[in-house]
Amino acid sequence: MPVPPGPSPLESSPPLAVAQPDPTLQRVLSGPHGLGTAGLRLGSLTEPPAAPGPADVAAPEVPAEPAEPAAVAAPEPPAEAEAPVAEGRPIPGLYHHPIAPPDPARVEEVSRRIKAWAVDEAQVYPPEWEEQFDGFSVGRYMVACHPDAPTIDHLMAATRLMVAENVLDDCYCEDHGGSPVGLGSRLLLAHTALDPLHTSEEYAPPWVDSLRSDAPRRAYRSAMEYFLQHASASQADRYRHDMGRLHMGYLAEAAWAQEEHVPEVWEYLAMRQFNNFRPCPTITDTVGGYELPADLHALPAMQRVIALAGNATTIVNDLYSYTKELDSPGKHLNLPVVIAEREGVSDRDAYLKAIEVHNDLMHAFEGEAAALAAACPVPSVQRFLRGVAVWVDGNHYWHQTNTYRYSLPDFW
Template identity: 35%
Template sequence: MSLISRAFAPAAAHDVAGMAVGLLQDPRRPGKRDILARVRPDAGGTPPRLPNGPTGLGTSAVRIPVPARPTPPTVPTIPAASAPLPPLPRLPSGPTGLGTSANRPLRTPSEPSKPSAAQDGPVIYCPPAVRDDPALGAEVNERLVEWAEECGIYPGQLDRVRSCDFGRLIMLAHPDSDDPDVLLAAAKCALSEWSVDDHYVDGEVEEARHDLLGQRLAIAHSVIDQAHLPLRYAPELEEVVRKDPVAVALRSGLDNLGKYATTTQVRRLRHELAIMFVAYGQEAVWHTTGQTPPVWEFLMHRHENSFVPCIVLTDVVGGYELPADEFADVRVRRALTMAGTASVIVNDLYSMGKEDPTDLSLPRVIAAEENCSLEEAVERSVLVHDELMHTYETEAAALAATGSPQLGRFLAGVWNWVGGSREWHASSARYHQN
């Protein structure tokens, strides 16, 4: 199921639904607010080093090839014409930006988690959101809905889109900026990406034709990586594209992003969308054949179909650029995709509060493969999520210790994105409707 269909599926009343709601609304946020505290120049102590292998549950057979005596990578030179990046920012202790005067921070750095007697189950390992600015989120959300109407996606469902409050999600996930135009650019890209699922795969907006999915994705991809046909045939493709609101939204979102992002940053997003389209094709096979994939395959799918396309805009929203060689580094890629998978597992847990047994999610495939109850499968899914988060936390700190200032900012921004997304899942209209 897509993000929107998960939000509006009928509410469930079984015990697993209550467990899922409890997990997401649990006020505890055990993750560090500032993931790079140990690697800042004024923090003292020895910076962390990248482990020879991943850490956490079930990692004994996995290793990263890291030299015994790692040599710090060459820090890319910032062109003289560019202003140097500021030092890694300290995370604010409270909300910033438009309309924050009446707000309070979700949790102060020194505030301990206080589990209650009713909170004795698993806890999602995730940091708190850095800021909550409802007015800023509302402005982005309203402008996003207006744009969706202009593009033609979600016809007749704009009130549902509005109530999902994706503007709030982007505001929470990208605390590096309080500029509504920049946040709106990220929101447009996100909603256009999700509309592919809702229109083509999930059937939330129109009938899903899984037998035609490959064809539809290929045509949509022609605007992500612009197809250049001979003059005789180009108008025919353009006519098809202009009649498809999904293609219109994808083109509009990417064109608008170009106002704030470099060509390299836009190209990154185009690449991530191509990976996501491959995963949609895999999902269509499951639909048409009635397969329930094994856990390993589902997790591979989540590696490809996650929130990574949203997260890669972290530096765009922050107003800087992560050097291309660092973005492409296999260790950075590993950390980034682990965070993306962890964030989409939260969305899988979110779905367990809805009554839809046909929705494939990590708990459901674990329950099917391991022949356990859904309650047990939810607990095991939390362990998988937490392993990914702990590994990201360890490896991101080690990478930041030897990388450029931009890399440190980016890795801290990814951590903030995951925390903001988790906060949105806990407080969206999803648990306040039906």
């Protein structure tokens, strides 16, 4: 930039003030603190981990089951992670593990199949939603989250469920006709597409007809039918349970919307433990072609690990979707918005504090997972913990790189 005319700045200007470090920003960027941080190996936020794997959870190599015939051969996972893709900017100070880009052949095939299912088979997206569907990049999302899936069919089981969950969220809760009014009834009836109604012979036919009555129910029914081809009875019941949790979270948020109530921060976090991504990582064994036995899944330590993973990944969504939600009609609750209103801080400071909350949850997740892996050296436990950690990292990768949907606030 040209220097303006006049006396030399060295002769006429007072000494420049040294900018003082912003204590909030410094605290976020300085590294971990809080639950689960003891003993963590911390690498650079911008470099891939030194060792393979997204988290410090030791897991033995578990051979994949023989691959079924598929349109695209299932590649072996890479021995070492490559540098992350350049698309998208990670949130400064957000604790995460960069991953190698997902296999492009698998991404292309899953994207092709899921669009055919969503548009033609289940008929859940009208033509005018095509751009939004493509921009969601669900194929890239699921391939990144499930690199150990033995076949494309296993990947599709997760991808259909992901799309079905988003169809219901859009149509019942969000921007494609959603409303908090009457949400409980809609959710209950949609849940019967996952958890079948057992009723009298006279009243069964109208229930069956109802499963075809709207896009969410068609999506739920079809996606669940495909999922049952790969899931055991225990895995299917686990998924239904977690979807019940999700629907309960939707209802709490809807009640607050009807009352125009902003919850306390702890109340919001309680809601987010239910209205979150938990149904996705909890099926990582089904998608991987193996099973974590029900008694091991039900261990309190395992339930804590899964809950922390779901909570951390959901705050990732709050942070990356922050500007998108601010630009949407109405008031959208997310962690920065709730912190700003309830704790009386600026939008910027609230956002930076939300990053700290996420980081505490991530360190707690990794610490608890490492402790459980050491205490329970069972191959299925080790592999499941690794799978959940991979899902956590794939979820962050998708949020970071999905610039069609997300952009960061100007807080740095």
